[in-house]
Amino acid sequence: xxxxxxxxxxxxxxxxxxxxxxxxxxxxxxxxxxxxxxxxxxxxxxxxxxxxxxxxxxxxxxxxxxxxxxxxxxxxxxxxxxxxxxxxxxxxxxxxxxxxxxxxxxxxxxxxxxxxxxxxxxxxxxxxxxxxxxxxxxxxxxxxxxxxxxxxxxxxxxxxxxxxxxxxxxxxxxxxxxxxxxxxxxxxxxxxxxxxxxxxxxxxxxxxxxxxxxxxxxxxxxxxxxxxxxxxxxxxxxxxxxxxxxxxxxxxxxxxxxxxxxxxxxxxxxxxxxxxxxxxxxxxxxxxxxxxxxxxxxxxxxxxxxxxxxxxxxxxxxxxxxxxxxxxxxxxxxxxxxxxxxxxxxxxxxxxxxxxxxxxxxxxxxxxxxxxxxxxxxxxxxxxxxxxxxxxxxxxxxxxx
Amino acid sequence: xxxxxxxxxxxxxxxxxxxxxxxxxxxxxxxxxxxxxxxxxxxxxxxxxxxxxxxxxxxxxxxxxxxxxxxxxxxxxxxxxxxxxxxxxxxxxxxxxxxxxxxxxxxxxxxxxxxxxxxxxxxxxxxxxxxxxxxxxxxxxxxxxxxxxxxxxxxxxxxxxxxxxxxxxxxxxxxxxxxxxxxxxxxxxxxxxxxxxxxxxxxxxxxxxxxxxxxxxxxxxxxxxxxxxxxxxxxxxxxxxxxxxxxxxxxxxxxxxxxxxxxxxxxxxxxxxxxxxxxxxxxxxxxxxxxxxxxxxxxxxxxxxxxxxxxxxxxxxxxxxxxxxxxxxxxxxxxxxxxxxxxxxxxxxxxxxxxxxxxxxxxxxxxxxxxxxxxxxxxxxxxxxxxxxxxxxxxxxxxxx
Numbered sequence: 166x167x168x169x170x171x172x173x174x175x176x177x178x179x180x181x182x183x184x185x186x187x188x189x190x191x192x193x194x195x196x197x198x199x200x201x202x203x204x205x206x207x208x209x210x211x212x213x214x215x216x217x218x219x220x221x222x223x224x225x226x227x228x229x230x231x232x233x234x235x236x237x238x239x240x241x242x243x244x245x246x247x248x249x250x251x252x253x254x255x256x257x258x259x260x261x262x263x264x265x266x267x268x269x270x271x272x273x274x275x276x277x278x279x280x281x282x283x284x285x286x287x288x289x290x291x292x293x294x295x296x297x298x299x300x301x302x303x304x305x306x307x308x309x310x311x312x313x314x315x316x317x318x319x320x321x322x323x324x325x326x327x328x329x330x331x332x333x334x335x336x337x338x339x340x341x342x343x344x345x346x347x348x349x350x351x352x353x354x355x356x357x358x359x360x361x362x363x364x365x366x367x368x369x370x371x372x373x374x375x376x377x378x379x380x381x382x383x384x385x386x387x388x389x390x391x392x393x394x395x396x397x398x399x400x401x402x403x404x405x406x407x408x409x410x411x412x413x414x415x416x417x418x419x420x421x422x423x424x425x426x427x428x429x430x431x432x433x434x435x436x437x438x439x440x441x442x443x444x445x446x447x448x449x450x451x452x453x454x455x456x457x458x459x460x461x462x463x464x465x466x467x468x469x470x471x472x473x474x475x476x477x478x479x480x481x482x483x484x485x486x487x488x489x490x491x492x493x494x495x496x497x498x499x500x501x502x503x504x505x506x507x508x509x510x511x512x513x514x515x516x517x518x519x520x521x522x523x524x525x526x527x528x529x530x531x532x533x534x535x536x537x538x539x540x541x542x543x544x545x546x547x548x549x550x551x552x553x554x555x556x557x558x559x560x561x562x563x564x565x566x
Numbered sequence: 567x568x569x570x571x572x573x574x575x576x577x578x579x580x581x582x583x584x585x586x587x588x589x590x591x592x593x594x595x596x597x598x599x600x601x602x603x604x605x606x607x608x609x610x611x612x613x614x615x616x617x618x619x620x621x622x623x624x625x626x627x628x629x630x631x632x633x634x635x636x637x638x639x640x641x642x643x644x645x646x647x648x649x650x651x652x653x654x655x656x657x658x659x660x661x662x663x664x665x666x667x668x669x670x671x672x673x674x675x676x677x678x679x680x681x682x683x684x685x686x687x688x689x690x691x692x693x694x695x696x697x698x699x700x701x702x703x704x705x706x707x708x709x710x711x712x713x714x715x716x717x718x719x720x721x722x723x724x725x726x727x728x729x730x731x732x733x734x735x736x737x738x739x740x741x742x743x744x745x746x747x748x749x750x751x752x753x754x755x756x757x758x759x760x761x762x763x764x765x766x767x768x769x770x771x772x773x774x775x776x777x778x779x780x781x782x783x784x785x786x787x788x789x790x791x792x793x794x795x796x797x798x799x800x801x802x803x804x805x806x807x808x809x810x811x812x813x814x815x816x817x818x819x820x821x822x823x824x825x826x827x828x829x830x831x832x833x834x835x836x837x838x839x840x841x842x843x844x845x846x847x848x849x850x851x852x853x854x855x856x857x858x859x860x861x862x863x864x865x866x867x868x869x870x871x872x873x874x875x876x877x878x879x880x881x882x883x884x885x886x887x888x889x890x891x892x893x894x895x896x897x898x899x900x901x902x903x904x905x906x907x908x909x910x911x912x913x914x915x916x917x918x919x920x921x922x923x924x925x926x927x928x929x930x931x932x933x934x935x936x937x938x939x940x941x942x943x944x945x946x947x948x949x950x951x952x953x954x955x956x957x958x959x960x961x962x963x964x965x966x967x
Contacts, residue, residue, distance in 0.1 A: 183708060183850055193775075193888065194707040288705065294851040296705035303704070304689065304697035306595040307584060307871040374594075432857065435836040449584055449868035450695040450858065456833065457854035467850035470708040478886065485597065485879065 179466030294464030308447025580867030695865025709848025
C-alpha cells in the first residue's frame with residue numbers, strides 16, 4: 166500500500182518518521198507493507214530524507230492510482246477540504262488529524278467515504294495520541310451516552326496547572342508557555358476555548374450520530390481565571406480545569422466549553438500539565454476514562470498511523486461511523502443546572518445571601534476584601550438574573566460535594 | 567441476527583437485559599436487529615422473562631443455523647471451552663467475558679475463528695466495562711509496547727483502599743468486603759493475585775502476539791500487606807496498589823503480579839475502590855490510560871454486547887488479532903530492576919545500611935521498633951540475596967521519586 170502525506174509540518178514529519186521507523190511491525194498489523202510514496206508541501210527541504218518523495222502538486226497524488234491512503238495533516242479548512250474530498254471521490258481512504266476540517270465537514274466526508282466503500286478516519290483530531298474516536302465508534306456502542314467531558318486542550322491545562330503550582334497569574338504563565346513553545350504566538354484558539362469547542366463538537370456528533378456545529382456551543386475560555394480563583398479553589402481542596410462537556414438531560418443535549426471547579430472525587434482531577442483526558446458516562450457502563458498526551462509530534466503521528474493501518478485492513482469496506490449531516494439542536498443553556506462558585510466584594514455578602522442559596526463559603530489566606538461562595542444547584546438563566554444584581558468579580562461552574 | 571447466551575448468572579442476565587433494553591440503538595449500530603433466541607442454563611427461572619427462551623441442552627443452540635453469535639458467560643474452563651470451540655467450528659462467532667478460558671485457550675480459539683472467517687471476541691475478559699482489548703488490537707497498533715500496567719482486580723483495590731482510608735488490617739477489611747458481596751467467600755483467586763495474573767497474561771499475549779501462560783507469571787497477592795506498610799506509605803505521600811505488569815527491557819519481556827508502592831506522580835495513583843485502570847506505554851505514544859468499572863453486571867454486560875455488535879458488523883470477515891500459540895519465553899525475574907520498600911526490626915538498621923544502598927528512610931507515627939527504607943534500583947536477585955541476611959518484616963516493590 167502506497168501512502169501520500171499532505172503537509173510536512175510537525176505532525177506530517179512525525180507520520181513520515183513513524184511509518185519509516187517500524188515497517189515490519191506495521192506490515193504485520195496492516196496485513197501488507199505500507200510505504201510513503203509522496204509528501205506534499207509547498208516548501209523544499211534540502212538534505213531532509215523527505216526530499217526523494219517531496220512533491221508540490223496535489224494532482225500528482227490524486228491522479229496516481231497506486232496511492233490508496235491519503236494522510237491529511239496540513240490543518241485548517243482550506244485547501245485541506247478540497248484535497249480530502251477529491252481524494253475520497255477518487256476512491257482513496259483519508260486519515261486526518263485536522264479538527265477544524267472534521268468538525269466542519271466530517272458528516273459530508275464520511276458520507277462520501279461510505280458511498281465509495283472507503284474510509285475517512287480521524288482518531289488524531291481529538292486527544293492527540295489517546296484512542297477516543299475509535300472506542301466511541303466501536304466499543305461504546307451499546308450505552309446511551311449521558312455525558313462526555315474532556316480536558317481537550319493541553320495548552321490551557323498546562324497554563325492552569327502552572328498557575329496553581331506556582332501561584333502565578335494568567336498573563337505571566339501564558340508568556341512562559343509561549344516562550345517554551347507550549348502556546349502559540351496567537352493563543353486565542355487555545356485560551357478562548359475554540360480548540361476545545363471543535364473537539365467536543367466532534368465527540369458529541371459521534372455520540373449522538375448527528376451534526377453539532379461548534380459555533381452553536383457555548384464557549385468560555387480561561388482568560389478570566391485569576392490567582393484569586395485558584396487561591397480559593399486550593400483552600401477548598403479543589404482545582405480549576407477547562408472542560409469541554411456535552412450532557413444529555415431529558416432527551417436534550419447541552420454542550421459547552423467552560424472552566425469548571427472540581428474536587429478530587431472527579432475522575433479528571435488528577436489530569437495535569439499538557440495531558441488530556443476524556444470521560445464518557447454511559448447508562449450501563451458508568452464512567453470510563455481515556456487519558457494520555459493530547460498533542461505532540463509522535464503521539465499524534467502514532468494515532469494517525471493507527472488510522473492508516475485500519476484503512477489498509479479495511480480496503481473496500483467502509484467502517485460504519487454514525488454521524489449524519491442532520492443538525493442536532495442543542496438545548497438552551499439557560500435551563501442547564503449547575504452549582505456556581507462566585508466572588509463578590511465583601512460588602513455584598515448580605516445581598517449575595519439574599520439572592521442565592523449559599524451552600525458553602527470559601528476562604529483564602531491571601532485574598533482580602535472579597536466574599537466567595539458556592540451556590541446550590543440552579544439553572545444558568547436564574548444564576549445570571551441574580552448575578553446581575555451584584556458586582557460579580559468572577560464566577561465558575563462547580564462540581565463540588 | 568439471533569444470539570444465544572450460555573449462562574444466566576450475573577453477567578448473563580445483564581447481557582439479556584442490555585440487549586432487550588435498547589433494541590433500536592443496537593440495531594442502528596449493528597446494521598441489523600439483534601435478538602436473543604436462547605439462553606442456556608442448567609437451572610430453571612420460573613416467572614423470569616428469560617423463561618420463554620431458556621434451554622438446558624447446548625445441542626439445541628449449536629445445531630440451530632439461525633444462531634450466528636454465541637455469548638459465553640458461564641466462567642471456568644469447562645464446559646465453556648468445549649462449547650465455544652464447537653460453536654466456532656460450526657461457523658458461529660463467539661463473545662465471552664471468561665478470562666480463564668481466554669488466558670488458557672485464546673490463541674487456539676482465535677485461530678479457529680480465523681479459519682472459519684468468524685470472530686472470537688473477549689473485550690469483557692479484562693477490565694469489565696473498560697475498552698482495552700479492542701484499543702490494544704486496533705488503536706495501539708503502531709507503537710512498540712514498552713509496558714502495560716494495570717489495576718486489574720476490583721476486589722483487591724477495594725480492600726487496599728479501605729485499609730488506607732480506615733486504618734484497618736487486611737482480615738477485617740476482607741471480612742467486610744465479603745459481607746458486602748465485593749469479595750467471594752473463597753477469596754483466593756482475588757487476594758492471591760491469580761485473577762490479575764490471568765488478565766495481564768491476556769494483555770501481554772495481545773501486546774506481543776504470542777502466548778503468555780499465566781502459570782509462568784511471578785504472582786504475589788496482597789495478603790502480606792499490613793497496617794504498618796500502609797502507615798509508612800501514607801507518611802511518604804504514597805499508596806500501595808496491586809499491579810499486573812509486563813515490561814519489555816532489551817528485547818525481553820518481564821511479567822508479574824505484585825503490590826507496588828507508588829506516589830501521586832504515577833498515573834494509576836488516583837484509581838481507588840472497585841475501579842480498574844490499565845496504563846499502556848508505547849515508544850511513540852508515551853503513556854495512555856484506560857479507566858472504569860472493572861466488574862459489575864451492567865458494565866461487563868455492556869462490553870460483551872459491544873462485542874456482539876462488532877461480531878454482527880463483521881459477519882464473514884475475521885477481525886485480525888495478533889496472538890499465536892507460540893509461547894513467549896518470559897525474562898528471568900531475578901534480573902528485573904526495581905526499587906524496594908523494606909521494613910526490618912530497628913536493631914538491624916546498621917546492617918541494612920551496609921547491605922543496601924538506602925535512598926530514603928520512612929517514618930510512621932504509630933509504628934515503633936522498626937526501620938523502614940527505600941533501596942536504590944537493584945535487581946530482584948541481588949535484593950533477595952541481601953534480604954536473606956536480615957529479618958525482613960515485609961518488602962514491596964516501589965516506584966517513588
